[in-house]
Amino acid sequence: MVDAVVVGAGLAGVSALYHLRRQGIRVLVLEASDGIGGTWYHNRYPGARCDIESLDYSYSFSEELQQDWHWSERYASQQEILAYVQHVVDRFDLRKDIELNARVVSAVFDETDGRWAVRTENGQQFSAKYCLLATGVLSAAQVPQIRGTESFQGRSYHTADWPTEGVDLSGDRVGVIGTGSSGTQLIPLVAEQAAHLYVFQRTPNFVMPAQNRPMDPDLERHWKEHYPELRKKARATRNGHNQISNPLRGKDVSPEERRAEFERRWELGGLYMMRAFADILTDPEVNAEAGDFAREKIRQIVDDPATAEALMPPRELALGTKRLCSGTNYYETYNRDNVTLVNLREAPIEAVTPTGIRTADGSEYELDVIVYATGFDAMTGSFLRIDVRGRGGLSLREKWQHGPRTYLGVMTHGFPNLFILAGPQTPSVFSNMVNQAEIHVEWVNECIAHLEKNEIDTIEANEDAENAWVDHVNELASRTLYAQSRNSWFWGANTPGKPRVFMPYVGGIDRYLQKLGEVVAHGYEGFTLRSRQLARA
Numbered sequence: 001m002v003d004a005v006v007v008g009a010g011l012a013g014v015s016a017l018y019h020l021r022r023q024g025i026r027v028l029v030l031e032a033s034d035g036i037g038g039t040w041y042h043n044r045y046p047g048a049r050c051d052i053e054s055l056d057y058s059y060s061f062s063e064e065l066q067q068d069w070h071w072s073e074r075y076a077s078q079q080e081i082l083a084y085v086q087h088v089v090d091r092f093d094l095r096k097d098i099e100l101n102a103r104v105v106s107a108v109f110d111e112t113d114g115r116w117a118v119r120t121e122n123g124q125q126f127s128a129k130y131c132l133l134a135t136g137v138l139s140a141a142q143v144p145q146i147r148g149t150e151s152f153q154g155r156s157y158h159t160a161d162w163p164t165e166g167v168d169l170s171g172d173r174v175g176v177i178g179t180g181s182s183g184t185q186l187i188p189l190v191a192e193q194a195a196h197l198y199v200f201q202r203t204p205n206f207v208m209p210a211q212n213r214p215m216d217p218d219l220e221r222h223w224k225e226h227y228p229e230l231r232k233k234a235r236a237t238r239n240g241h242n243q244i245s246n247p248l249r250g251k252d253v254s255p256e257e258r259r260a261e262f263e264r265r266w267e268l269g270g271l272y273m274m275r276a277f278a279d280i281l282t283d284p285e286v287n288a289e290a291g292d293f294a295r296e297k298i299r300q301i302v303d304d305p306a307t308a309e310a311l312m313p314p315r316e317l318a319l320g321t322k323r324l325c326s327g328t329n330y331y332e333t334y335n336r337d338n339v340t341l342v343n344l345r346e347a348p349i350e351a352v353t354p355t356g357i358r359t360a361d362g363s364e365y366e367l368d369v370i371v372y373a374t375g376f377d378a379m380t381g382s383f384l385r386i387d388v389r390g391r392g393g394l395s396l397r398e399k400w401q402h403g404p405r406t407y408l409g410v411m412t413h414g415f416p417n418l419f420i421l422a423g424p425q426t427p428s429v430f431s432n433m434v435n436q437a438e439i440h441v442e443w444v445n446e447c448i449a450h451l452e453k454n455e456i457d458t459i460e461a462n463e464d465a466e467n468a469w470v471d472h473v474n475e476l477a478s479r480t481l482y483a484q485s486r487n488s489w490f491w492g493a494n495t496p497g498k499p500r501v502f503m504p505y506v507g508g509i510d511r512y513l514q515k516l517g518e519v520v521a522h523g524y525e526g527f528t529l530r531s532r533q534l535a536r537a
């Protein structure tokens with residue numbers, strides 16, 4: 001018998017286990033795969049790397065951990081982050097409460113005893129007062145439905161399900177489908193190994209140079225001396241990290257100064273371009289200038305003008321409205337003799353054949369390996385793959401059929417004591433995910449402590465509060481350029497049949513945290529707390 005079941009042993013699930021256990025809650029973490037680390041366990045493709053600085057993208061709950069751990073690079077590689085999570089799990093003796101190979105298939109709320117019955121694929125059943133879904137917003141991998149996929153006689157891989165033993169591509173003819181964050185990180189490294197690489201590109205994205213480098217010892221020393229202030233500072237920003245944001249609006253400065261700022265951001269690397277000006281995501285002209293600046297860079301880097309042209313994101317795609325990519329030698333890779341860009345906007349993929357890929361213009365690409373860098377059923381996929389049922393058998397899949405509905409992103413009406421960690425309608429994907437996970441875990445941890453102390457059986461989001469939150473999320477998004485560029489996973493556009501609803505919260509970590517705090521200060525405003533003796537709203 002446990003008090004809380006946590007589904008998923010990624011960064012959020014591990015943090016939930018650490019915190020809940022410390023307050024005496026008996027916790028069991030159920031993890032579908034055979035290892036800990038979530039996204040960093042599965043996304044082992046060559047080049048996988050974080051685009052938030054490693055010193056920022058790390059747990060804040062232990063000063064000793066912060067002081068002891070050494071990050072070797074500015075942006076940590078997948079291998080280093082995975083080693084870090086495993087170190088945390090061992091250091092705090094968390095492994096004993098994590099069950100691996102335990103894929104949760106259903107979670108059903110029983111109104112008679114107010115508990116969740118959680119079942120795994122292999123038939124195990126657990127009963128818990130609290131159920132925490134820590135399954136991640138970018139974890140349900142998606143393979144596109146292309147005719148003939150099954151017939152391919154070579155090897156196929158998905159970036160989000162990369163074999164643990166690695167893949168040797170030397171001497172192979174490799175086709176990569178997809179040029180989002182995963183594809184653009186992977187492509188330069190595959191090009192170094194493969195005999196020939198064909199990149200099948202549907203929508204060109206903006207790829208900023210990561211400007212990764214070995215950790216600067218002075219910077220590391222500074223962080224280690226000032227961790228508490230820097231963590232606090234991160235939470236007072238929109239994005240939950242210490243990347244420098246420019247508070248000025250683009251039109252507050254001259255065209256020359258704007259250009260100099262874009263240049264500076266290109267040199268700072270990665271996501272820094274998103275913070276070039278305060279209005280880069282709201283003023284179409286400022287955004288278009290940033291886009292033109294990036295297009296100019298592509299033109300300068302790529303030798304072949306036709307290839308450069310094909311790599312340019314279309315003008316209707318405002319910079320950042322499809323998530324900005326951060327890569328190393330991405331555009332330079334197209335200057336190699338063994339790399340061919342296949343522009344699917346001219347001729348889409350018609351079929352995967354036993355020997356490769358055929359496009360609509362009749363071209364046949366002979367391949368030994370196909371890599372699907374085709375992303376995720378993002379934001380809701382991992383939650384909805386579980387059959388979650390709340391009061392009266394209400395199904396989460398049915399409830400969210402027209403898009404996610406939550407109060408503060410943390411709970412959903414009709415599902416008492418079910419907590420969603422770092423999911424839709426939170427700043428999650430626009431922020432530092434570790435910070436977001438910790439913010440949620442701290443809030444849930446405090447909430448559960450409150451329920452236990454006051455002998456309260458259930459907490460549930462009120463429908464009116466939920467409606468107001470959903471409206472707020474949509475209203476904020478409608479004021480940004482995201483509302484105009486809907487061809488992204490933020491809108492569910494990459495998943496066939498998915499409703500076109502904007503799913504993340506654009507209000508920022510700072511504002512979101514303030515709201516979470518106010519709700520608690522007002523006695524869990526917008527929630528109903530019930531105990532067997534009394535019910536109060």
Ligand code: N01
Pocket residue numbers: 049050051052138144145146159177178179180181182183185200201202203323326344349373374375376429489494
């Ligand atoms: O997935 P994506 P991702 N035929 O959905 C293409 C995070 N992340 O795994 O744009 C041909 O972005 C699709 O084309 P289109 C990050 O938040 C972070 O790369 O739909 N092409 C697109 O090019 C990121 O945003 C890091 O026209 C098809 C690509 O596949 C998120 O994860 C690293 C196709 C999918 O791109 C997802 O990134 C990696 C088809 N049928 C991931 N179907 C960091 O750097 C899809 N595509 C931290």
